[in-house]
Amino acid sequence: MLSAVIAIVISYLLGSVSFSILFARWLRKIDIRQHGSGNAGATNTLRVLGKGPAAAVFLLDIAKGLVAVAIGHAIDGDGDSWVAVLCGLASIAGHNWPLYFRFKGGKGIATTIGALIYLAPLPVLASGVVAIVVIVITRYVSLGSMIFAALVPVILGVAGEIGPVFWGALILAVLAIVRHRKNIVKLLNGTENKLGAKKSKEDTHGI
Secondary structure (H helix, E strand, C coil), rough: CCCHHHHHHHHHHHHHHCCCHHHHHHHHHHCHHCCCCCCCCCHHHHHHHHHHHHHHHHHHHHHHHHHHHHHHHHHHHCCHHHHHHHHHHHHHHHHHHHHCCCCCCCCCCCHHHHHHHHCCCHHHHHHHHHHHHHHHHHHHHHHHHHHHHHHHHHHHHHHCCCCCHHHHHHHHHHHHHCCCCCHEEEEEEEECCCCCCCCCCCCCCCC
């Protein structure tokens, strides 16, 4: 039990390492949360810093989720256990509410991808393809992100995989939608900015 708690805490601390904030500090001496959409994630990094830093942030944020679940797996010996799932959730909580950066982080989609790749690779692949198609067609990253998060538990449920991974994926889907609630309003109002378009300071979409 103690080892599981330690693993979850380590996963949260790992998730709290916000690469978007760090890259912005290193490269531009700015707080990325005060620029672009104000979100500490890969999409806003693309907006503010460009493609190279955005790709690095995206991959590193994915790695946080992967490593966190791997830690849980190593502790419990079962990749489908609640310990592994909770470690993944903890890393995403750290990304969204980072201890090191006054609890103001990103929306956790890239870290969610990383955690779910370890826990449910095939549903992630299928959901990712659909999300990418949606983003390419609509250029709404927020819409693609929410569709991705929502599809994973649906696919798991249809496949009959009702266990810790399903419930963890369902929690992540709800969290992703809640974190994108402002984007939902903008999508409904037709005011959500599109990928590649000029972004206003108030825009909050992205990973």
